[in-house]
Amino acid sequence: MYLGRVIGTVVATRKADHMDGLRLMLVQPLSHDRTPRGNVVVAVDAVNAGPGDVVHLVSSREASLACPKPFVPVDAAICGIVDALDVEAP
Numbered sequence: 001m002y003l004g005r006v007i008g009t010v011v012a013t014r015k016a017d018h019m020d021g022l023r024l025m026l027v028q029p030l031s032h033d034r035t036p037r038g039n040v041v042v043a044v045d046a047v048n049a050g051p052g053d054v055v056h057l058v059s060s061r062e063a064s065l066a067c068p069k070p071f072v073p074v075d076a077a078i079c080g081i082v083d084a085l086d087v088e089a090p
Contacts, residue, residue, distance in 0.1 A: 003030045003082065006053045010042055018069040025049060025078060027057060032087050043076035056080035 010024035023045040029038045034054070041057075046066040049055050055078045058066065066077035 002057050002059075003032075003034075003085075004028055004041070004043070004055050004057050004078075005030055005034075005036075006049050006051050006055060006078075007040065008051060016073050018067070018072050019044075019074075022067060022072070023048075027055065027076070027078065029057075030054070032085075034085070041076045043078050044072070044074045045078045047078055047081055049078050049081050054082040054085070056082060 004027035006025050007028050008026040010026060012024060024042055025045045026040055027043045028036050028040050031037045043057055044067060057076050058079050059076045063074045063077035064072045066079050
């Protein structure tokens, strides 16, 4: 599980079976202080997130379980929209 910020959408006219109707979003992974970390990923949107939203993502096999039909070929899925983030200072 990790945090990210939605930075755009992906338009794909052809997708794998069982992916019709699933939105694909570009997400920049974030560290705990909301600074970018790592490479941008394409994630299936299971919660109707929009550009600028800070989101909660899952990856690997768990990502496919966020889809209506399990075992869809996806590597990342948006499972929640973050309303607040409270991090204690070190």
